[in-house]
């Protein structure tokens with residue numbers, strides 16, 4: 001008998017959740033041994049009833065129908081829109097349990113995808129703050145409000161359902177869920193959110209309609225400097241209206257008296273929902289923030305890349321430095337260097353650091369950051385790393401790198417970039433990864449080319465989400 005002979009779509013099954021699975025799903029087995037992938041806000045140890053969505057040849061796909069007995073790992077989520085907003089998928093489990101499952105995620109990927117057994121993954125380095133840790137949050141404005149079940153019947157919402165400022169409902173490019181307080185954002189960001197909403201509603205600002213590509217107010221992007229307790233408010237609109245922006249400035253300054261801030265207006269006519277404007281107007285202050293990481297100082301503009309959890313970024317970078325084990329005379333490459341933060345950390349401890357990155361504005365920021373910090377032994381090159389090999393002859397002027405740090409985007413390294421890295425045969429490779437599966441895939445190749453995976457240190461940059469950053473140190477054995 002196959003599973004298809006036993007189960008039907010829509011049928012309810014009862015099971016205990018045994019493990020986490022890909023794509024924020026969980027896994028469990030039925031009494032007869034059949035495996036079930038379950039969607040929903042679940043915790044390992046929950047006893048649930050789940051509705052079958054698909055019967056696959058070897059397992060079932062199901063969705064949570066009812067929580068029968070809660071897991072001991074469960075805690076009360078602090079956020080009233082938890083479960084609807086896609087931002088914090090793990091807010092209902094204790095922080096200790098989150099760390100445990102993040103470590104397991106890394107260990108499982110290394111074993112099952114990377115074929116690397118007996119790797120001692122270190123306990124996850126916890127974040128110093130579990131809430132209000134984000135230094136950048138981006139809210140969207142929409143003419144279509146995503147209504148919560150209890151709001152659907154509220155007549156008072158008739159008017160305000162045509163305006164929402166918050167986060168996109170998961171998988172919905174059009175509808176936005178109103179957010180009053182985001183528990184990952186800094187308190188001053190929540191103040192700016194509510195002040196902006198009040199201004200927009202009072203002035204009757206037309207919210208952006210994604211499908212029709214009409215409307216004025218598109219996004220509210222907020223950044224925060226820990227060093228100066230200063231906020232950057234970046235209001236993204238479809239066109240520029242100077243008088244209105246001046247009124248917005250006065251409104252924010254009045255509503256948020258005593259808060260240090262700078263205000264910019266990015267204007268974009270593009271269809272996509274990215275907050276990068278085609279033109280930027282500085283409305284108040286100088287339009288940039290200053291932030292410190294370790295001994296280094298950075299200037300951050302509205303559109304530059306910067307690690308989102310400032311304090312934990314320092315811990316991450318300290319971990320990289322420890323694994324890199326630099327000597328005074330070393331040459332080190334920093335692949336996918338963004339605005340050069342890691343490169344500059346490295347440069348302080350070696351003879352020459354070289355940062356490589358594809359985005360031109362990031363390379364310009366990186367060179368400026370080097371100058372502002374008085375660092376002369378850091379060089380930056382703009383390159384798509386799949387073409388890394390074409391740059392190698394130019395880089396020979398610095399000498400061979402003993403250490404290479406690589407911090408690729410979620411997709412991991414391009415095979416040609418990895419091939420070039422391995423051809424350079426550095427003694428040490430420090431791989432910084434935001435995706436354990438791709439770390440395992442690339443790690444497998446690195447190990448096959450004569451390296452030993454010596455240390456794996458996961459770092460929690462994003463509490464209450466399932467994301468985990470990992471540092472992996474590979475040393476050449478031949």
Ligand SMILES: C[S@@+](CC[C@H](N)C(=O)[O-])C[C@H]1O[C@@H](n2cnc3c(N)ncnc32)[C@H](O)[C@@H]1O
Nearest residue numbers: 336337338341357358359383384385407408409
């Ligand atoms: C995870 S971020 C690393 C940022 C930086 N290391 C830091 O700590 O701030 C990945 C970086 O890779 C860059 N990138 C993405 N694809 C690339 C490519 N094909 N070649 C070079 N850089 C790329 C992105 O622009 C981004 O800055």
